[in-house]
Amino acid sequence: MNMQTTTRLTTAEAALVEAFGAQVGDLPGNGAVIGTRDRLLDDLKKSGLPTRRIESWHYTDLKNLFREVPEANGSAGVSAVAPLIAGSSVLTVLQGEADAKVHAEGFSVSAYKDALSDGSAVKGLTALDKDDAIGRINGSFVRDGFSLSVPAGADLADPIEIQALHAGGQIHTRFPAVFGAGAKATIIERHRAETDAAALVSSISDIALEDGAEVTWILLQQQGAADTHLGQIRVSLGKDAKLRLYVINAGGKLVRQELRIEVEGEGADLTLRGVNLLGGDTHTDVTLVLGHNVPHTTSTETIRNVLFDRASGVFQGMIKVAPDAQKTDAKMACNTLLMSDDADFSVKPELEIFADDVICGHGATVSDIDRNHLFYLMARGVPENKARAMLVNAFVAEIAEELEDEKLVAPLEELISDWLDKHA
């Protein structure tokens, strides 16, 4: 490996480099994969972690915020938990390693480690651009995960639940998922800390919807109060494909969720819903880059944020409309409730439009609870703290309700209520 010593690395950067040196010997992968890992780490070393001078990291200065790499903790004992929805096919990743005992019905699944070992994973192990720190970290360190494939025409009655559970340490997972033409499925991706021990988690899901596929993908991030979670979801949508993507953040100390979505087929539709429940000292950043690349595609994005304590939240949402992507209809909204004077929220909803016959819009609001709403409830005898709780709950639970399917709505509502009970 070409050791470069020209740039001064921060403690965390140096620790990453060191960790790579220690782990590379037993990271899975054939020659091509190892070569790619080396290259990604080298790029990371050269450019360092991104700072606020890099526009896409403007609000999350990773170099400054990410201070320590926790010790790797390979042997921690964690075990699978009950799925959110009874009857789901459960795919478990414990401490970053896929549990091979999988019962798959109607779809095929294999450990991602296998794709690394036989080299078939190498194509996906790339950084999306020069500022893609998550792509680089994950690409260098990824150890396991699941490769999912739902065949064309399949209609899965029960959800597939991916459980990524850990007890601190370094966890790097990856979940490529391909949905064949016309396939219908619901996936729940849960990231959860089982202990308070600090963890560095990076995880990338590569989601490809072929023509006419209809997928609901729910990401639940419930990391511990000391954890760093660097997540990325890469999506490509084929012709007439429909994706409902729910991203719920309810944990972690330093969280960055990147959603990189390319709408590639005419008639495709994206419904993105985000809920950020932020408390304590968390810094949580959700960054969306959505490309409408062909004519006649639609998308709606709604992000709801509630902040308590000293939480700091970020939403960056960029909608790009390519030249000739006429008749694009994209609407984005980001609504934030600041429940504490020590909390802050920054939002940057961007539009980049190169076609003239489009309807694109974004809205953003930041405020406290509406006094009129509060008055309405209090005038009916609801005490103030309860009225507040009800309003906050309604503000975010609304998003869950949009899923319509009671089987999915109920556990999400419960998760939201539980979190609010603990923090409000």
Added chain:
Amino acid sequence: MPAVQETIDQVRGIDIDQYKYGFETIIEVDKAPKGLSEDIIRFISAKKQEPDWMLEWRLDAYKRWLTMEEPTWARVDYPKIDFNDVYYYAAPKNVTGPTSLDEVDPELLRTYEKLGIPLREQEILAGVERPRVAVDAVFDSVSVVTTFKDELKKAGVIFMSISEAIREYPELIKQYLGTVVPTTDNYYATLNAAVFTDGSFVYVPKGVRCPMELSTYFRINEKNTGQFERTLIIAEEGAYVSYLEGCTAPQRDENQLHAAVVELVALDDAEIKYSTVQNWFPGDKDGKGGIYNFVTKRGDCRGHRSKISWTQVETGSAITWKYPSCILRGDDSRGEFYSIAVSNGHQQIDSGTKMIHLGKNTSSRIISKGISAGVSQNTYRGQVSIHRRAENARNFTNCDSLLIGDKCGAHTVPYIDVKNSSGQIEHEATTSKISDDQKFYAMQRGIPEEEAIALIVNGFVKDVIQQLPMEFAVEAQKLIGISLEGSVG
């Protein structure tokens, strides 16, 4: 939709080659040698008969500038500027500073006549019906004349070129210059601090409502010259002033540089209304020539209950890099930004505003309408920042864009940073032709579609145009050559 079609036709109608103000005035000029150095700065300072502290101020800025790097974050693309290939000082001969009209070169007067700028007070007085406007005319590097000076003086208002003010009111200048846009602010502002040649100075004393509109008219005439003007407006307690700037330049093949700084200071209960009709030469239809317009404009609502309002109509310049901003420092202060930015041909606009809420109960309002045609790029870039102690801040932002043709781009980059929970911040941006919701609202009340569109459009146009002083509203509309129909969102 007819309204949309009309707007599209009108914008197409503004042929970029039809720039009306592209003529050149042949006049003898005094020029400093090309290039930038300490000597040039000493030369400018000496020409302006400036006191030593001013020269020091400039030299400090210059030293600082040498260490700075050109910003690259804006969505504009242009070949690297050679700052040593520019004349930093060019003045029409026989003009040592603003003087009486009789001494002004008749060629210059004819120039301003051609531009439709009234410089003769008596002529203005003859038209009883017309509201009177005091004009400071800046030609290349110097102010050639300022009208109505005496009458303004009676009201206590000081309106003169900034070079004159540096000589006559050094204390005021020392107290305020560089306090809103420090010399270290940004690359172009620092350059401006080093080499600024002229501009306007306005001082409105306590409790005075300025009796007429004030206006500065900037003209770049000479080849290869840069124009670096500096404007400083101070409104004391309870004062009010409305100010307009206009600008044009001859049609030339090469690009010319314009880097201005405008500073506004509003003390308790004061109000400043600043309007710009920017019509620098935008370049020809192939994108050749045109002005590079890098401008730093900032208002400081220093006093309680003060108000600063920016209105801009941007139609010219090859490159526009401009973010008129408000610092809402005083409690209950208010900032406003109204903008129409029209880009055509190869123009690139990256413009917007910053509203920095520091005081309690501060409010701001941003209305921005962008129209892009041809192969132009039009970006709104803005920031609304609510600081930790800015209780009960209120912001409303609305940015609408209209694209005409499929070769141009419209972009929106708003930054919203909120650190206080008692604020209420709303932002909306759209890119579309006309909102169906609004049309539906009107139509379901029995108004036919055509009329509904007209109604919406009229209301929409008012937003920005109404903010301009009457006289200039007409001028602005003529200048754009379009109504804002169709960009309703």
